[in-house]
Amino acid sequence: MPEQIVLVPEQLINLKYIVAALVYSALGIVILVAGFWVFDRLTPGHLWQEIVEEQNTALAIVAGAMAIAMAMIISASLHG
Numbered sequence: 001m002p003e004q005i006v007l008v009p010e011q012l013i014n015l016k017y018i019v020a021a022l023v024y025s026a027l028g029i030v031i032l033v034a035g036f037w038v039f040d041r042l043t044p045g046h047l048w049q050e051i052v053e054e055q056n057t058a059l060a061i062v063a064g065a066m067a068i069a070m071a072m073i074i075s076a077s078l079h080g
Helices: 015-042 047-052 057-079
Strands: none
Touching: 015 047, 015 057, 047 057
């Protein structure tokens, strides 16, 4: 009969992996915010003002698509 592997709670939750996940999450958020800032600088006008105050739906869709695309790229690069 094969040996049974018994896991104790200390083996299920490894602090090293939790810290790594938090660091990589923070890094991904910082990169995403920096990318949005660069996108704002590359577009004519003030992006946030156009979306919020002028209710520019088309620009909001483009900015959202850009954010999703950047998030996918950042996720893939951080995942390895």
